[in-house]
Amino acid sequence: xxxxxxxxxxxxxxxxxxxAEPFDDKFRQLDELLPTATPYRxxxxxxxxxxxxxxxxxxIRATLDEANRAISGSGQIxxxxxxxxxxxxxxxxxxxxxxxxxxxxxxxxxxxxRDAWTRARNEEEGMKFEGLRGILAGRExxxxxxxAGVKTAGGQALKYTINQTxxxxxxxxxxxxxxxxxxxVDWQYKVNEQKVLGGRxxxxxxxADKNALxxxxxxxxxxxxxxxxxxxxxxxxxxxxxxxxxxxxxxVKLTVPADHVxxxxxxxxxxxxxxxxxxxxxxxxxRSSGKPVVIVTQAEAEAAEKSVSKATKTWHFKARNVRDxxxxxxxxxxxxxxxxxxDGTDVMAMSYYPKEGNPLWEKYSTPAIIHTxxxxxxxxFDYPYPTAISVNGPVGGMEYPMISFxxxxxxxxxxxxxxxxxxxxxxxxxxxxIHEVGHNYFPMxxxxxxxxxxxxxxxxxxxxxxxxxQAWEEHYPQSRGEPRAIADYMRSxxxxxIMTNSESLLQFGNNAYAKPAAGLNILRETILGRELFDYSFxxxxxxxxxxxxxxxxxxxxxxxxSGTDLDWFWRGWFxxxxxxxxxxxxxxxxxxxxxxxxTEKAWKKARRDAExxxxxxxxxxxMARRLDAHPELRDFYNEHDDFTVxxxxxxxxxxxxxxxxxxxxxxxxxxKHIYLVDFSNLGGMVMPLILELELKSGKKYIERVPAEVWxxxxxxxxxxxxxxxxxxxxxxxxxxxxxxxxxSNNSWPRKVTPSRLELYKMEQGRDxxxxxxxxxxxxxxxxxxxxxxxxKDAKADAEIGKK
Numbered sequence: 001x002x003x004x005x006x007x008x009x010x011x012x013x014x015x016x017x018x019x020a021e022p023f024d025d026k027f028r029q030l031d032e033l034l035p036t037a038t039p040y041r042x043x044x045x046x047x048x049x050x051x052x053x054x055x056x057x058x059x060i061r062a063t064l065d066e067a068n069r070a071i072s073g074s075g076q077i078x079x080x081x082x083x084x085x086x087x088x089x090x091x092x093x094x095x096x097x098x099x100x101x102x103x104x105x106x107x108x109x110x111x112x113x114r115d116a117w118t119r120a121r122n123e124e125e126g127m128k129f130e131g132l133r134g135i136l137a138g139r140e141x142x143x144x145x146x147x148a149g150v151k152t153a154g155g156q157a158l159k160y161t162i163n164q165t166x167x168x169x170x171x172x173x174x175x176x177x178x179x180x181x182x183x184x185v186d187w188q189y190k191v192n193e194q195k196v197l198g199g200r201x202x203x204x205x206x207x208a209d210k211n212a213l214x215x216x217x218x219x220x221x222x223x224x225x226x227x228x229x230x231x232x233x234x235x236x237x238x239x240x241x242x243x244x245x246x247x248x249x250x251x252v253k254l255t256v257p258a259d260h261v262x263x264x265x266x267x268x269x270x271x272x273x274x275x276x277x278x279x280x281x282x283x284x285x286x287r288s289s290g291k292p293v294v295i296v297t298q299a300e301a302e303a304a305e306k307s308v309s310k311a312t313k314t315w316h317f318k319a320r321n322v323r324d325x326x327x328x329x330x331x332x333x334x335x336x337x338x339x340x341x342x343d344g345t346d347v348m349a350m351s352y353y354p355k356e357g358n359p360l361w362e363k364y365s366t367p368a369i370i371h372t373x374x375x376x377x378x379x380x381f382d383y384p385y386p387t388a389i390s391v392n393g394p395v396g397g398m399e400y401p402m403i404s405f406x407x408x409x410x411x412x413x414x415x416x417x418x419x420x421x422x423x424x425x426x427x428x429x430x431x432x433x434i435h436e437v438g439h440n441y442f443p444m445x446x447x448x449x450x451x452x453x454x455x456x457x458x459x460x461x462x463x464x465x466x467x468x469x470q471a472w473e474e475h476y477p478q479s480r481g482e483p484r485a486i487a488d489y490m491r492s493x494x495x496x497x498i499m500t501n502s503e504s505l506l507q508f509g510n511n512a513y514a515k516p517a518a519g520l521n522i523l524r525e526t527i528l529g530r531e532l533f534d535y536s537f538x539x540x541x542x543x544x545x546x547x548x549x550x551x552x553x554x555x556x557x558x559x560x561x562s563g564t565d566l567d568w569f570w571r572g573w574f575x576x577x578x579x580x581x582x583x584x585x586x587x588x589x590x591x592x593x594x595x596x597x598x599t600e601k602a603w604k605k606a607r608r609d610a611e612x613x614x615x616x617x618x619x620x621x622x623m624a625r626r627l628d629a630h631p632e633l634r635d636f637y638n639e640h641d642d643f644t645v646x647x648x649x650x651x652x653x654x655x656x657x658x659x660x661x662x663x664x665x666x667x668x669x670x671x672k673h674i675y676l677v678d679f680s681n682l683g684g685m686v687m688p689l690i691l692e693l694e695l696k697s698g699k700k701y702i703e704r705v706p707a708e709v710w711x712x713x714x715x716x717x718x719x720x721x722x723x724x725x726x727x728x729x730x731x732x733x734x735x736x737x738x739x740x741x742x743x744s745n746n747s748w749p750r751k752v753t754p755s756r757l758e759l760y761k762m763e764q765g766r767d768x769x770x771x772x773x774x775x776x777x778x779x780x781x782x783x784x785x786x787x788x789x790x791x792k793d794a795k796a797d798a799e800i801g802k803k
Contacts, residue, residue, distance in 0.1 A: 045556030055080040056223040072188035095218035099143025148186035165237040194394035204394035213330035241502035242450035245323040258311035264327035266319030287339035296335040304331040326400035344382030353392035368433040375468035380541035399439030454502040459516025483739035486518040490579035536561035581683030583745035597649035605643040692734040695725040
């Protein structure tokens, strides 16, 4: 190693000791993170001139075996290779295989933490009966697809390999660009009891009338997506990452018990075969009705509940240009419908629900569907499908093309039989219907890859849901969308960035739903403004309607259509876990000298007089002083001080004023108040400054400063503020619109933060084993003593009373 001269070495060390800290450029471009533009996807965020996507058309015949809770089916799939690539095999999704006892999802089962199970502090944190039941039942349930065979359209057997939730079919000859290949798959599987095993579909059993309600989804082998960014999307389904699928046409015939009513993706092709004349007439009337028309009444549904038909009916549905197909079936279904037609939308909004859903469902479900379509059309494009359906069953909330499964119901008092519903249930129902029907837009039509990026469908959809809820009624009790509602999450420690794969997300609801929705709200209200944001968001929806966008396509389109560089926002909000915490550290007033000695010396005197009186001067008050006893000692300097204006001062002022240009004189006469305000970015996420200024007269106004104010220093800045009057207070983010996690440091002067201290009585006599041991044991009342004096039991007595 070459030796440096001693003096030079010391000089080198001194330089390194004072070297500048690495600069964290919050405004650097996302070029190193976003993929390079291609002929398929442009740098503007639009589909390129060579954009392509695959297609899969399905013909399916399936039977529901209600008694055995099973489905068997046969499907013919025609796969269109629109890519520029030659394919030697195809991949299909077998999502039901998640219910196999040896599935990856079962084998990977973990607890959030040891404390979450063994040291829960309350019921919310603790393990539930239902949770443990689901774990144990999943080990015994014989779920998953049983593939009976895979054949070409000509009947030749195809070789296939099943890897957990994916199935590879080896093609007899390579499938070249522009070619298509048809093949058939036969399968069957057992339907899971949803309230036991959970999931996005399943059946619900009603003990009271011994009937079942089936919500059926992920029920057939579906073509996996193949696209330019990822190739085959063959990430295993292990629970969180949902689906990315290809568009196509569906021809589906469903054979079910003859007394069942079926709700489904698509349009019913054979109403004459499955509906009565009265039901067909009601359905026709509903198309032009101004309110929901009941197609299958509660009386008809209750009558069907009382006997189980051994016969079957086949319901025939067709759907065009959808990426999936789902359905529901039960003899318990009440069915209502209402048509909605405006601009390019002509849709039948329909709801299916058991009597247990009333009176909540008959009042709110179908109106909520229509409201959703009205509002989402405003922010994206006209709803293009012929039906939009909401089904009440065991699934709390799940979406498929044209149909959604939604959970909230009223409750029935076990003693009185009274049916009531809570405020939470009411708004939970309206909200979940808006959300799930809204998913028709994102991702059923704007077909993002849910297996990779949950936020691209859940986050965007939650944001538009928030807008739709605002249009339902004033002060709608929403939980996601408001920036202030995400602050607690932004303060938490166990976070990952939004741009994390779906299966690796922590705090799933906050990460994939709430934080993206709040971020888009900030973008709309605080950064871009409504006009620019709404135009850009609609442009994204229209560009990628019936196509498959990636995160980069969304980011680039929003910038392209708004004419705004938002890389700093995407980087901070989506790629990091940095919270917003901007502190107002201090304010200094910097006055402009008027040069007038009368004004300036008076100002200096006022400054001196405003200083606190010293302790010595306070304690010397009233003491005997020589000057007071001998006034003859007073002279000029006892009458004048350093703040006395002299004629010399006045002459100099006149001379200085004569040298000024007219505009300079005018500038001095304005009398503006100039302040230097120090801000610290404690959280790391840069954000615009929203400053509420209060002046001496009581006037308040808002000054909005773009986020680029942080461009030279992302940690500390000093902002220049000019006012017409003296400034008495300043508050940053007065409307809580930036998700700032600490509002206590947002004001100057600082504001007192109110809180409450809850007092409790000291508990006496806890863990008193002697007292507990002596407690009388409760015993059940003998059955004989429960009977009335006449010897008849209470139930029989009640029956007599009825007669």
